[in-house]
Amino acid sequence: MTDIPEELVEKVYQAIEKARTSGKIRKGANEVTKAVERGKAVLVAVGEDVDPKEIVMHIPIICGEKGIAFVWVPSKKELGAAAGLSVGCSAVAIAEPGNGKALVDEIAKKLAALKKAD
Numbered sequence: 001m002t003d004i005p006e007e008l009v010e011k012v013y014q015a016i017e018k019a020r021t022s023g024k025i026r027k028g029a030n031e032v033t034k035a036v037e038r039g040k041a042v043l044v045a046v047g048e049d050v051d052p053k054e055i056v057m058h059i060p061i062i063c064g065e066k067g068i069a070f071v072w073v074p075s076k077k078e079l080g081a082a083a084g085l086s087v088g089c090s091a092v093a094i095a096e097p098g099n100g101k102a103l104v105d106e107i108a109k110k111l112a113a114l115k116k117a118d
Helices: 006-022 029-037 059-066 076-082 098-117
Strands: 024-027 043-047 069-073 091-096
Touching (some): 006 076, 029 059
């Protein structure tokens, strides 16, 4: 898990909210896994506080294999809220960014830059 700047985490939540209202998102580890495996995801966010970790540990690996932008976010509760849920959510994939396309592209570029810096 890499240290992601707080403003980038906020942008991830905003992108999920925009995609939820104008595009398509997938919620939960199983739905996200399916979206990634089918190449339908453009950005994936997973909560660092998911317990047990085994539920989501495969997601960054398959995102890497498929070349899909991936980010750890600190809170599954906030991830769930961004996805329009009243409960926490282990993982969210943006399948169609809708109005959030520019934001998703910006996040993907910043994540790629952070990865290179590692």
